[in-house]
Amino acid sequence: MNRTIRWVLGGTAAVIMLGAGLVWWITVGGEPAKPDSTSGTLVARGKAVYAQQCASCHGANLEGQPNWRERLPSGRLPAPPHDASGHTWHHPDRELFAMVKNGIPEIVPGYETDMPKYGGVLSDSDIWAVLSFIESTWPSDIRARQQRMNQRQ
DSSP, rough: HHHHHHHHHHHHHHHHHHHHHHHHIIISSOOOOSSSOHHHHHHHHHHHHHHHTHHHHHHTSOOOOOTTTSSSTTTTOOOOOOOSSSSGSOOHHHHHHHHHHOOOHHHSTOOOOOOOHHHHHHHHHHHHHHHHHHHHHHHHHHHHHHHHHHHHH
């Protein structure tokens, strides 16, 4: 076998091994960089984090606080639902992530809310996991509509 063919075969093998390693890192060893409502592991992790960090305001069943569209005496809105009846699915994933991590006023300047920033509380992976859990509860037509919003970003 001549030297050029060995070099090409060796290079091809290296690329295949690198690609396999990258696939392993993304699926097993890597951290999520977006929600995945089809990943049982990520959804289960998100459900646990949601129960610990979010359910006290947004409800154990994602139902939100009563009368969530009516302002409280403080002028702020109650915590909205994250199920299909709410408006969470009207936002693309990156915007939802930013709201959770950095706070809603970072997205909507001047907006007052009782929701804290979770950037120092939850890891990025935990935030993506929570969003995976929330999205996993939406009907397929709602998930499809929300995914179309993600594609426009």
